[in-house]
Amino acid sequence: MTNSSSVQQHEHIAHYLRSAIKEGTFSTGDPLPTEAELSRRFETSRGPVRQAMSTLRAEGLISSGRGRRSVVLDKVSTQSFDDVISFSQWCRKSGIQPGQKTQWVARRKAEAALAAQLEISDCDPVVSVYRLRLMDGAPAMVERLNYPLSVGRHVLAFDTDAGSIYQELIDNGVDINHATRTIDAVGADQEDADLLEVPVGTPLLRVRRRAFTLEGTPVEYSDDRYLPWKASFTMNSTREHPNALSMVSDASYVN
Template sequence: MPPRQRYTEIAAHLRQQIRDGALAPGDELPSEAELCRQFDAARGTVRQAVAVLRQEGIVSSGQGRRTRVLDTVPTQPFDDNISFTQWCLASGVEPGQVTQWVTKRKADPHLALLLDQPDDALIVSVLRLRTMNSEPAMVERLNYAPEFGAHVLTFDTDSGSIYQHLRDNGVQIDSATRIIDALPANQTDADLLGVEVGTPLLRVRRRAFTPDGTPIEASDDRYLYDKASITTTSTRTSPSNTSLVTVDSVSF
């Protein structure tokens, strides 16, 4: 996994302080000079770190005054919305994966419809256990249309982010839809997650699309109920900005 840039490390530290309550809404961030000393970093690096938090909506602009904490839950960038790996890293969590199988198979009628493929299309499917800090967190069922699945077949799915691999191969993921509900763990889920059959799971069903609307992926992710939660931010200019966040990121 590539090393983090210095400014992302500083942003992650400040983000964690905000989530832990060490910096509460209304509190001022340490000054640039203080942060430079604390992290032995250049002023430009510190400013870049604070800009990341500002873009996430958890600190103020600081124009003419000290930057203050606005919220404890960041908005979620699009890449984190799609990629489990990037979501975990942004949350200060170490992601992992254990592939159960990767296969090319005939799409059932429902998947063919979701991927806009003929009923006899051969799609690429993946089943993986995803971990957070080496603990079971989610069972991932991924299904790809043939032209995109070809990239998945050339990838070591135990090595990291399929999303990033697709991007590295020129696949443009421009938009996604998500349906969020709950369901009981079946036998496969229970075995992989180490829970009883029937344990409630948070399910996120996602479809991802190219800029011209071509379906790339249809996924079914099933999280342990204590590993993730959903936050929604609504504004006049953005009626619904829904983020998947680690449970530790929110207070109940």
């Protein structure tokens, strides 16, 4: 078997298991088929099966096994805290079809709090986007994206219903090197509740992100609000490579 076919088989097996967990064929606590059973089912060696299982473990969906059969830990799609910035890329990696419905795109003047996040002057021009994001056609998240005009000009020229803004910026040479994220919970306001089709006050998982160039210049400030049963976040760290995760109490933020 060639390397390319092995990769395709590994992705195919991972998609099958991920879908079976999502649809309830395997419930939380259920054991998964053994490597031998999956090898027979997909007519492959154990290598692609192990790759697929490793993918699902990294996503937080199944246990490590450690000599025993892996069991289902969760059916909620997970995103690594250090993963790609793009919602579209994350969905596709998880076997989910991403979508979007843009509510508005605007060039406006930055209020003081937003200007501070982007490290620009008050009233400097910014480009802001408000979109509903979909997972397999269903509402999943609302996003508020904000860019300094030097970056946002690419967004103004882009059909934001067409796909990934992140990919469009990369394709136009925008340097998005790293990001910081702050995660907390907020209640859905009327605007978000209407889009997400939930009652006002429904708890949402909020992820506020600042993205930077290699030199540390902010190029994006975003506020993403997920339905908690649509997404969760995982973080993997080791003693040798600790992750700079911190817990803070901070009442100052941009709404």
